[in-house]
Each structure stands twice: as C-alpha cells, then as structure tokens.
Amino acid sequence: MPDTLLSTHQLCAFYGDFQALYDLDISVAAGEVVAIIGANGAGKTTLLRSIAGLCENESQQVQYRGMSIGAQRADQIAFNGIALVPEGRQLFPSLSVEENLIIGGQTKRHGPWNLQSVYQLFPILQERRQMPSTQLSGGQQQMVAIGRALMANPDLILFDEISLGLAPVIIKTIYEALPGIIGEGLSAMIVEQDISKALSVSSRFYCLQEGRSALAGDSQTVAREDISKAYFGVD
Amino acid sequence: MSTDHLQVKRGSRASFVATIIGLIVLAVLIAAPLWAGRADMRLMGELFLYLSLACLWNLMAGYAGLVSVGQQAYVGFGGYMLFALTIFAGVHPVVAVLGAGVLAALIAVPVAALVFRLRGAYFAIGTWVVAEVFRLSFAQVSSLGGGSGTSLPVSIVKSMTSGRQAREWLSYWLALGLAVAVIAAVFLFLRSRRGLALSAIRDNELAAASLGINIWRTKFVVYVVTAALTAMVGALIFLQKLRISPDAAFSVNDWTAFVIFIVVIGGIGSLEGPIIGTLVFFALRETLSDMGTIYLIALGLVAIIIMLKAPQGLWGIVRKRWDLQLFPLGYRVQQSATPDNHQQLHDK
Numbered sequence: 001m002p003d004t005l006l007s008t009h010q011l012c013a014f015y016g017d018f019q020a021l022y023d024l025d026i027s028v029a030a031g032e033v034v035a036i037i038g039a040n041g042a043g044k045t046t047l048l049r050s051i052a053g054l055c056e057n058e059s060q061q062v063q064y065r066g067m068s069i070g071a072q073r074a075d076q077i078a079f080n081g082i083a084l085v086p087e088g089r090q091l092f093p094s095l096s097v098e099e100n101l102i103i104g105g106q107t108k109r110h111g112p113w114n115l116q117s118v119y120q121l122f123p124i125l126q127e128r129r130q131m132p133s134t135q136l137s138g139g140q141q142q143m144v145a146i147g148r149a150l151m152a153n154p155d156l157i158l159f160d161e162i163s164l165g166l167a168p169v170i171i172k173t174i175y176e177a178l179p180g181i182i183g184e185g186l187s188a189m190i191v192e193q194d195i196s197k198a199l200s201v202s203s204r205f206y207c208l209q210e211g212r213s214a215l216a217g218d219s220q221t222v223a224r225e226d227i228s229k230a231y232f233g234v235d
Numbered sequence: 236m237s238t239d240h241l242q243v244k245r246g247s248r249a250s251f252v253a254t255i256i257g258l259i260v261l262a263v264l265i266a267a268p269l270w271a272g273r274a275d276m277r278l279m280g281e282l283f284l285y286l287s288l289a290c291l292w293n294l295m296a297g298y299a300g301l302v303s304v305g306q307q308a309y310v311g312f313g314g315y316m317l318f319a320l321t322i323f324a325g326v327h328p329v330v331a332v333l334g335a336g337v338l339a340a341l342i343a344v345p346v347a348a349l350v351f352r353l354r355g356a357y358f359a360i361g362t363w364v365v366a367e368v369f370r371l372s373f374a375q376v377s378s379l380g381g382g383s384g385t386s387l388p389v390s391i392v393k394s395m396t397s398g399r400q401a402r403e404w405l406s407y408w409l410a411l412g413l414a415v416a417v418i419a420a421v422f423l424f425l426r427s428r429r430g431l432a433l434s435a436i437r438d439n440e441l442a443a444a445s446l447g448i449n450i451w452r453t454k455f456v457v458y459v460v461t462a463a464l465t466a467m468v469g470a471l472i473f474l475q476k477l478r479i480s481p482d483a484a485f486s487v488n489d490w491t492a493f494v495i496f497i498v499v500i501g502g503i504g505s506l507e508g509p510i511i512g513t514l515v516f517f518a519l520r521e522t523l524s525d526m527g528t529i530y531l532i533a534l535g536l537v538a539i540i541i542m543l544k545a546p547q548g549l550w551g552i553v554r555k556r557w558d559l560q561l562f563p564l565g566y567r568v569q570q571s572a573t574p575d576n577h578q579q580l581h582d583k
Contacts, residue, residue: 052445078447090442092435102428103435107447152447 004063005030005187006051006082006156011061011070013043013050020046022211028156028187035198035219036191038208039231044191045087047208048158051189052084053077064156079107083154087161087191089145091133098129100144104151111153118147121177139170146174146181156187163194175201195227209233253561264411268404280407280475282517283414287468288490289497289509290417291461296495297504298425298433299457300440302355305362307491308346308369309339309462311484313469315373318479321391323378328395329409332470339466343459351451351458363487370485384480392477406475413471417464422506422562433457437504496534500541502548506562511549 007027013020021043028034036044049055051062053074062070069077083104091100101115119126122143128136133144142162149157163171171194178201182188192198199205199219207215207230215222215230228234267276288306295301316335320326326334346365353361374382396402424430432453435443444450469490473479483489493516501512519537523530545552554560 054441054445073449073451074441074444075447075449078445084445086442086445090439092438092442094434094438095431099431103431103443103448104446106432148446 003030006064008062013046013055020211026206031185033182033188033202035202035205037195037198042208043211048160081155083149083152084158085145085149089141093134096130097133097144100133101147101151104148107152109153113150113153139166159190250561276407280410283410284468284472286513287414287417288494289513290421291465292494293498293509294421295461298437299454302359303362304359304491305366306465307485307487308366309465310469310490312339313466314473314479314484317470332467335470336463336467340459340463343462347455347458366485370481374481386478409471496538500548502550505550508548508550
C-alpha cells in the first residue's frame, strides 16, 4: 500500500454542544480516490470541513504529510495543498468567472493547473470567463467551483456533493471530467449522495452513520446489501 | 440563447460619462476660491472631510465587514497629534497632518490585535470602548489643555501661510485633495488583487478562507490603512477648527453616528453611496439644523424609512432601476444591438 497522505485519528467535531463526529479514523493514500457515503446528517460534510480547517479540531486529530494540521486555519491548510470544492459551490457572486478562478490561485503553488488548463478541461468556462458567476447555470457554476479548487494545484482535493441539484446529463459531464482531474497522482475524497456514482470513481469507501464509520472497504467488490445495512443502520 | 453577441465589460457609457463629469466638477471645485464665498468654502471643506470619513467607514463596514462604532478614536487621535506635533515638535501643520496618519497606523496595530479578538456586535462595542479610552487618556494630558482642551497657538497658525485668506484656501484644498485621494485609493484598492480577495471575503468568508485567503491579515491591513487615513481627516478637521477638546475630538455622534447615517442612507457596499449620502446629509443639516431636536428626529426618521424601504440605500434604488454604475467595479453583460442579432434571439 502506498504512503498515507492524510489520516484522521479519533477525530471529533462539534457544532456548539452538538457532536457531529465521534472518534473517526480514516485515511487517504497518495494518488488514491476515497468515497465517503452516508445518509443526511451522517457527518460527511463535517468531515470535509474538519480536514479543510473550517471546523475547530485538536491538532493531532488530523495528520497530513506527517504534520498535525487539525488546529490550523483554513488558509494555512489551503497553502499546504488541500483544496475544497464546497457543497453548494459557494462562488463569489460579485466576481466574474475568471476572477473566481484567479482567487483560487491565491496560494501560488506550482503544478499543472492554471487558467489555461482549467479552460481546456471545461471549455465552456473560457467562453463565459467575463460573465458574473451568478449568470451561469448550476452545472457551469460547479465547473467554476472545481476549477477554482484546481487553480491551487492541490495534492488532495475534497469534493462535497458535486452532483447536488444538477441535471443528470450535467452530472455525467462532470464525472467524465474527473479522471482527467484525478490522474497524475492527485488524491481525492468524494462525498456523494449517489452511491453508485461515488463507488464507480473511487477505489475505497467509508460509509458514515451518525458521526461514526459504519462500514469501510473496497469500492469495486463491496456487496450492495452490506452498504444498505450500514447506510440505514439496520442489522 | 446565443451568447456570441453578448459582451461583458467593466466600464459602461455611464461610467465614462461619469468620469468626464467628475473631472469637470473637480476642476470647478479646485477653482472654488474664484467663485465661492468664505462661508461656502468652509462648508464645502467640511463636506469633503465627511465624504472621506464616509468612504473609509464604507470600506471597513461595507467591504471588509468590520462594523466599527469607534472611528472617532482615530479622528480625535489625528486632531491631537496635529496639535502635539506642531506645538511640541514645531512641525509645519501640513507635515503634521501626514505625521498624524503615520502615528495612527502605528497605534492601530496593537488596537487591531486587541479588538480583532471580538466578533460582530462585540467588535462594534469594543471599538467604542477603545475610543473612550483614547478620550479619557487625552483628557489627562495637561500640556494639551486636559479636559477643557486647547487652541492652536497664533504663531503656528500664522506660520502656515501669509494671511487668513490663504490659510482658508489651503485648508479647503487640503480637504478636497484628501477626499479625492481617499476615493481614488479605495477605488484602486478594490480593483486590485487584494481588493479581489476583499470582495471574496465579503461574498463568502468560509469559501475565501478555504482558498488560502488569510482573512485576518486582509482585514488587519484594511483596519490599519483606514485608521491612518481617518486620522489625517481628523487632523484636517481640527486644523479647520483651530481648537480641540477631548469631548469634541472623540465625539461618537459627530464622527461615527453621522458617518454611519451617511453610508446607510447612501448605500453601503458601493462607492457611489457615501457620495450621495454626504450630499443628502448636508442638505438636511443646512435646512433643518436651526430647528434643534426636530432636526435629529428628522434624521432618525429618514434613516428608519430608508432602512425599511430601501435597505441598499438611495444608490441601491438608482442601481436597481437604471442599472447604473459610475465607478466601474462590477461586470455587466451587453448585447451588441444589431437587427439580425435580435432576429436570432427571437428564432431560438
């Protein structure tokens, strides 16, 4: 098994008094794509937010390249090479498509991704590059959100519900672009409601239930029955 | 819909026309000593200083999300630094205005470290407390008149220019120059890469942070630069008044409440808003201020009505109705209006 890029150790996360994650242990190896599945409120988004530094955690609960990054600020984590494609896209409405992408390059990390290569991946964005991001369709906005994260040339990219609220044909386009993104040693964590989509692009998966890992395994060989059990918490 | 014929531009015909008109207005204002009386020039000088304060408060609250009710700390600090530098160090008053800005930036660094620990409403109250601390501290300085204040010595006033008229012209031009400089600085800052980061923070703080924007540092820079410019405005205010006292220098009503009024009725988060708000505020003040408390009640009513009926301020109404933008900061889509394009659109 290749080197571990990121791992969590008994990760706990809270929203005020409410505990969203309980002692969660997960890991992502270099170049690996890991899917996180689970029902609403299982803690998938919280897990990504914790890794990206948007939730407060204890330092040693998140390990990345041998560093304890649990307590780092979101911008420090971005500089270290972890990029988030947030749920609901979260574009900057007063900025144009291109400005949104340029903001993504704020970290000035070196790598294959720049405006040109993002436009190659999603040619429609080049056509619309001067448009306000709010005037794009949902799918195009999702492309901007993905491109914006890639502009940081991350080592690990976190996708949060990239198919949420999009038409099936758009989802297909975006998932067809994924291999082009994930190749070349980039690691990814994919949070997705659509289990078959998530399993088809990943090599391993974790199924969360109420803040705990209910099932983990190989995406290609897992039995659907086992996932159903873990997903709904029935024995 | 075909998008081939859509163009996107930053500027627009309106912003081009506005630039031309703005330059003409500026030239007329620079030439004010030729056409305006002493009282008018004094009033306009005051208007420019309020305009500067409003633009600066708008940058902090409307763009950086820092709602401070303690900017009088820097107005008063700047005023007192003008007096201290000219009286104790013998600095020329115009140089002392710049000096006040530099000193305010230095003092703003530890103040920012303190108040940035607070969020939202607590930040607002915290900045007010800091301003009160400033006021009480300067009231202890007996060489600057303590609690009752002091006047700028006649010798210093006379050393500034050859005569009274020249002095009044100079302070008018300084006020105008500072207002232009503040508007230009805010405009250029918002168009720069850092301004891009600031817009991103205003739009969505969490997304901005996760893209590597250091929110704390960006806000810190805005706070310190605003403090420096606010102190320069304060120094000019008290160079016009020639007299300073702690209560006048650190007045929350004069230097913050009225400024918030201006920005809110004009339109927060736009560059045009503070300009309109300043004009409305001065129009109300010049017509109603003889009526005492009724004037303040009228101001309160105007503020309440605007907040209920047009939360984006007067400029928000204009922008919504006519899609106008005088300072080209945003983007807009334009369609080249040739007949066959229209045909195409109808066909599809």
